[in-house]
Amino acid sequence: MTATLIPPVHAAADKPAHRDSNVLRWLGAYTASMVGDNVYYLALSWAAVQAGTPSQAGLVMAVSAVPRALLMLGGGVVADRFGPRRVVIGSDAVRCAAVLAVAALLFAASPGLWLLALLAVLFGTVDAVFMPAVGALPARVTGRDQLARVQGMRGLAVRFANVVGAPLGGLGVALGGAAAAFGLAGLLIAVSVPLLISVRMRDLPTDGEGGLPSDGEGDLPTDGQGDGKASGAADREADGKASGAADREADGKAGAAADREADRKAGGEAGPRSMGAAPDTAAPRATPWQDLRDGLRYIRGHRVLAPLLVAIALGDLGFVGPLNVGLTLLAEQRGWGASGMGWVLSGFGTGAGVAALLLTVRGRLPHAGRLAAVAILAGSVAIGALAYAPSLAAAVGTALLVGLLAGLSGALCGALLQTQADPAYLGRVSSVAGIVSLGFAPLSMPLSAAAIGWWGTGPVFVTSAAVCGLGGVVVLCSGPLRRAQLPR
Template identity: 70%
Template sequence: MTETLDTSIPSAAGASDRPAHRDSNVLRWLGAYLSSMVGDSVYYTALSWAAVQTGTPSQAGVVMAVSALPRAVLLLGGGVIADRLGPRRVVIGSDAVRCAAVLAVAALLFLTTPGLWPLAALSLVFGAVDAVFIPAVGALPARVTAKDQLARVQGMRGLAIRLANVVGAPLGGLGVAVGGAATAFGLAGLLIAVSVPLLISVRVRELPADDKDGKVGTLHTTDATDVPEAAPAQPRRELRDGFAYIRGHRVLAPLMLAIALGDFGFVGPLNIGLTLLADRRGWGASGMGWVLAGFGVGAGIASLLLAVRGRLPRAGLVAAYAILAGSVAIGALAYVPSLLGAVGVSLLVGLLAGLSGAMCGALLQTQAEPAYLGRVTAVASLVSLGLAPLSMPFAGAAVAAWGVAPVFVVSAAVCGLGGVVVLCAPALRRAELPR
């Protein structure tokens, strides 16, 4: 190990010296994460505006969607890279590449009118980089704080995501209004760039000795400086090891199934079903916006609760009951006649979904051995970001064939099965977060 970089803190212990919201190391990580997420939101606003202004609507749709393919194809491999090189190093490299790519396109748009090809290329680059960025981001919190603070960190991360969504789109729109897409891209690049020095200053915990010395095949990684200690195993073998690890884990295996069922039951109604429901109820786009705002407020309250509370007892049971109650609220949303009632129900859905999501995320972080976290996060992310969105076309077709209410009920039942899985898996049902 090199001793020129002092980026390590002692190996993760069961309890921390100070709560995460008062830990300067965690706050630097949170600042980097928030800056990167706001930059992402500005980037997507700029990309959609530039694509619509440059090409036809169908071409713009292709540009916006083209990043999904490399993200889905490479995501599992990204988990291997995050575990092999260390999540901190991977996140720093990913943000540096994304920053350079966005600023290059911004410069190109300032100087000329190149057409759609640089936008499509940028979208492809973002998709490929996201494939390694997403697993590394998921694995990093366990290296910057102790296990007893991970629930609080999940809440802080949720608040950062909500804030980025609220701030990012208006900033992107302001950038477009002031100087066009080039200015907005430049702003996005600068925001992403802010995260790099913050991440460099973040100290990371070493892997526990049992993780480094024999539980990951031939993978030996230290996070003292994110430098591999020994020749790594073959990527395919590491990926197989990750799947075998999840499959044989008494908590992670049913937890992955519960997450998958929850995402498949939730994505369709929230994205396609809600739009069709608002249209058929006569609420219009503004009404749909209010319902989505209710969901966002509810999820934000759940994140704030965890950020302040830090830990909830009986995490497995809390997750199960929140999933079951949330599934009932999802089904009820299709039967609420008034807009005000729908906003109230959506707030409840957001609160319960935010609570169950944070509990599942915290359990994933605390139950997985740190050396496997990149691959574990990659599998969970592939389900949520790669496979669950595939349900949206089927949800739309089902609404056209059978109506809104039956689709919401079926989706709620699928979602509720996730809670049933948690209750039927004794180790997951009894799982606790560290004190």
């Protein structure tokens, strides 16, 4: 086995993520982009309502989900082939240009719903590439031992964007209508681009036999993937292999897929090579379709990622309906009104923020797999209990508990996904997780509304809680996932 050109770096050499200027630049870019997204959606909703009927406005808001769901898997392939930073920068630039162009058109004229629908479709199409790349980026800006803390920081950024984005969008609408709000959204997204350009990237480890690809962006040393991997990753580390082909072999991959991956990675991709190893320029590069199939095969054969993605899917399917449409109908039935629903949502947001802050401060929680299972199961009980809260105060307290437990389980599942997945596959892994969260889970909202009309809030909340709890059962039944740990 040839030695790698870039030596591994021990975890102790990495700064804590919250003190690392490189990570903080990435976090600033991510936060600005997320705040811009929130302002954009408010501006789009306001402009659509002003230009058409409520049903037409709802259609405009929904059309972006179609290309996002259909193209998300392809977006994961793009992120892994071209590098997540390039993809995120390009996506943010396109989103910024599109939103500012619509703002200019709205200042000059009133084009109508067709322009807003076109913008929504374009935004959804770009999101299909942007979101998998965002999921793959943290592993390239810090060491594995800091990925859990970064996941907590990312959660705090999302909470901040949700709290700040709506008031900023409302201020933009109040000052200059939808055009001003779109302009503000475009400027906020534009802030992320120079910050992302300044972020330094880590090279993926590679050796002479089909090592992991590099996108050619790195000027930080690799973490070597040697900081104490759990379960399946630990098996690969015991074999002393850094290559993606060897990783798949440790997970029981088919030889044909390994050969194809080795050919692809030897065939002209940018990145550091082993000392003394010459690239095989005659080897054909894999097609995007082969990359997609290889990524799905990698996930299916991984002893931690496969059950983890099932658990995430069940949790999202059981959580999205009750905490969106179901909560609105519950507040209406109980007479809490819009302000009461706002208090319940605030309780949930506060709990989720506390969970993200806990992971940010601690950086690592022991027994991550078991703790995630317990949090999912306890959170599902709290979801079911929310429908039977005897008063608004009790509902707010229950929502606080739901947010804390759901935020904790979500952060732990996200951290395990980041640390267990091979960085060369993170775009595709993130796209599969995104398909579930953004494609399948929203389908539960109209189903939840219809079911509540037939059977009432109590039975529907309990059924949704049971679906969510199945995710915890999946974690407990999978030995490698149950025993999975976050790296030290």
